[in-house]
Amino acid sequence: MRTGNIRDYLYEEPGPHTRKRIRIFTGIAILGLLALLGLIIRQFSETGQFNAKYWSFFTKWTTWRFLGEGLLTTLEAALTGSAISFTLGFLLMRGKLQGKIIRGISSFLIEFTRGVPTLLFIYFFFLVVPKTGWKPSAFWKITLPCAISACGVVAEALRSGVNAVPRGQREAALSLGMSERRTFYRVVFPQAFRFVIPSLIAELVIVLKDTTFAYVVSCADLMQNAKVLISNYDAMLSIYLVVAVIYILINYLLNTLSERIAGSQRRSVRTVTEINKGAAVHG
Amino acid sequence: MGLTDLLSKYGSQYFQALLTTWRLTAVSFAGAFLIGILITVARVSPIRPLRIFGDIYVQIFRNIPGAALLILLVYALPYLQIVLPYDVCVTTATVLIPSAFCSEHLMSGMNTISPGQIEAARALGLTFLQMIRRIIIPQALRSSVLPMTNLLVATMLTTSLASQVPMRPRDLTGIVSYINTHDTGGVMAFVISAALYCLTALVIGKIGSLVDRKVRILR
Numbered sequence: 001m002r003t004g005n006i007r008d009y010l011y012e013e014p015g016p017h018t019r020k021r022i023r024i025f026t027g028i029a030i031l032g033l034l035a036l037l038g039l040i041i042r043q044f045s046e047t048g049q050f051n052a053k054y055w056s057f058f059t060k061w062t063t064w065r066f067l068g069e070g071l072l073t074t075l076e077a078a079l080t081g082s083a084i085s086f087t088l089g090f091l092l093m094r095g096k097l098q099g100k101i102i103r104g105i106s107s108f109l110i111e112f113t114r115g116v117p118t119l120l121f122i123y124f125f126f127l128v129v130p131k132t133g134w135k136p137s138a139f140w141k142i143t144l145p146c147a148i149s150a151c152g153v154v155a156e157a158l159r160s161g162v163n164a165v166p167r168g169q170r171e172a173a174l175s176l177g178m179s180e181r182r183t184f185y186r187v188v189f190p191q192a193f194r195f196v197i198p199s200l201i202a203e204l205v206i207v208l209k210d211t212t213f214a215y216v217v218s219c220a221d222l223m224q225n226a227k228v229l230i231s232n233y234d235a236m237l238s239i240y241l242v243v244a245v246i247y248i249l250i251n252y253l254l255n256t257l258s259e260r261i262a263g264s265q266r267r268s269v270r271t272v273t274e275i276n277k278g279a280a281v282h283g
Numbered sequence: 284m285g286l287t288d289l290l291s292k293y294g295s296q297y298f299q300a301l302l303t304t305w306r307l308t309a310v311s312f313a314g315a316f317l318i319g320i321l322i323t324v325a326r327v328s329p330i331r332p333l334r335i336f337g338d339i340y341v342q343i344f345r346n347i348p349g350a351a352l353l354i355l356l357v358y359a360l361p362y363l364q365i366v367l368p369y370d371v372c373v374t375t376a377t378v379l380i381p382s383a384f385c386s387e388h389l390m391s392g393m394n395t396i397s398p399g400q401i402e403a404a405r406a407l408g409l410t411f412l413q414m415i416r417r418i419i420i421p422q423a424l425r426s427s428v429l430p431m432t433n434l435l436v437a438t439m440l441t442t443s444l445a446s447q448v449p450m451r452p453r454d455l456t457g458i459v460s461y462i463n464t465h466d467t468g469g470v471m472a473f474v475i476s477a478a479l480y481c482l483t484a485l486v487i488g489k490i491g492s493l494v495d496r497k498v499r500i501l502r
Contacts, residue, residue, distance in 0.1 A: 117441075
């Protein structure tokens with residue numbers, strides 16, 4: 001069986017006639033895209049956005065250090081939030097395997113956190129939590145809601161990972177005399193965890209995106225520091241564009257990493273299945 | 284404030300907010316679906332520049348945080364002399380971001396079709412368009428019901444961006460921050476909105492899995 005992307009086998013090898021047509025359409029497409037690019041550049045230059053005063057401060061080291069500090073806070077919030085949501089998600093996943101009452105509560109919490117937007121959780125921590133007497137710092141006011149909002153998805157990802165572990169593994173461990181608990185932590189979960197690494201990285205991206213709302217609780221993340229730069233240099237468009245590109249690049253790298261890992265796992269799973277098949281044939 | 288007080292004072296506003304969230308979700312999802320299909324067509328076309336454009340489009344809107352995109356649209360675009368009303372900004376953001384995910388779901392739906400089917404279609408003498416219409420699209424759509432259901436819920440969650448701009452009428456998130464800054468809504472104000480979001484998500488999910496059970500292709 002041929003593998004790869006559908007784009008690669010959707011078409012027959014084009015003949016001379018089709019090749020000519022593809023060339024013509026390629027030309028038209030290039031012209032169209034160039035026109036679009038030209039339009040954008042014209043708009044920038046007509047409104048004076050290419051003016052050096054909007055871009056020159058990016059050559060200064062202090063600009064990047066300030067943005068970098070914000071980025072560090074963003075990453076810190078994203079990683080801490082992910083760690084918390086992983087812990088909560090793990091507990092919810094375990095809860096779903098317990099008795100009736102705990103299972104019910106866990107299912108409810110999973111559905112609840114999956115169905116409510118992060119912003120609502122953030123406003124909750126911003127507007128209601130301080131009135132209860134507990135006053136978390138700005139960092140926790142953004143990190144905790146992001147973590148809570150992600151934990152339901154993490155729980156479901158972990159559960160599908162546990163379900164993906166072949167049943168024979170669990171049965172073998174049990175018949176070797178291992179307890180349920182030991183079976184889960186020594187045999188099932190380590191394998192399940194490997195399966196879900198890609199979706200956990202994808203979850204990190206979601207938490208990272210959610211932390212952009214940090215300006216609501218005035219936590220000095222990348223977005224908030226960008227605002228300070230904007231008031232310093234009076235350059236809204238250029239700074240927000242650069243910051244958006246930074247976010248896109250980081251998330252792109254994380255997503256690519258997640259896809260790489262998923263791809264190599266698929267390959268290794270396939271190899272194992274083929275080995276098993278081969279063993280069945282030869283044995 | 285208790286539940287009854289809140290509902291008697293703000294009940295109609297909550298209802299308005301629910302309708303606003305539903306309307307935003309429906310409009311955004313429809314727009315995202317349409318653009319998602321167009322981008323997917325570009326990404327599988329034999330024309331390289333269009334493929335590259337589609338790929339870049341998806342990577343940009345898949346990876347940009349919603350807040351960053353909305354801020355660009357609301358505050359930065361006016362510097363290019365493009366001033367959009369608030370609701371247009373919000374809808375643009377809530378269309379563009381899900382459209383990228385929509386295209387990704389359609390691509391992976393298409394990728395579940397084995398090359399053998401395409402070879403078989405060709406061997407039977409189907410033209411390219413026949414093959415697209417009869418083999419590819421039905422299967423891609425049928426295997427992407429569940430991802431699309433999740434996308435609809437995700438779109439609903441994205442529409443909470445509307446609370447970040449002074450848009451009228453307010454959406455379900457906006458109303459909560461309004462009540463809690465002008466009045467003491469307390470926890471209850473959040474619970475009402477959260478329950479309305481959750482119920483909507485639950486209904487969408489139920490319908491989605493019903494449809495999926497009907498049309499799924501078992502391989």
